Amino acid sequence: MFDFEQCDPKRCSGRKLARLNMVSSLKMGKKFPGLLLTPAANSTLSRADSRFILSNGLGVVDCSWHQVSVLAQLSSCLFQ
Numbered sequence: 001m002f003d004f005e006q007c008d009p010k011r012c013s014g015r016k017l018a019r020l021n022m023v024s025s026l027k028m029g030k031k032f033p034g035l036l037l038t039p040a041a042n043s044t045l046s047r048a049d050s051r052f053i054l055s056n057g058l059g060v061v062d063c064s065w066h067q068v069s070v071l072a073q074l075s076s077c078l079f080q
Contacts, residue, residue: 001026038060
């Protein structure tokens with residue numbers, strides 16, 4: 001999980017999952033070989049992606065929905 005730290009830590013579902021060891025937090029700039037789910041994505045996830053996800057992993061972007069438009073502008077350079 002790439003955490004943009006844009007929301008209240010006590011109410012953040014991504015951070016709660018990290019506290020429960022259900023996801024791992026990743027640092028910005030760190031290479032991630034898997035498929036990344038982001039609100040700025042151009043395509044949807046399908047069954048055809050399952051083999052790739054099982055071998056390389058599935059990542060998510062945790063950000064505030066109030067600031068998602070900023071993420072859309074940054075995503076082209078951050079998540080290539």
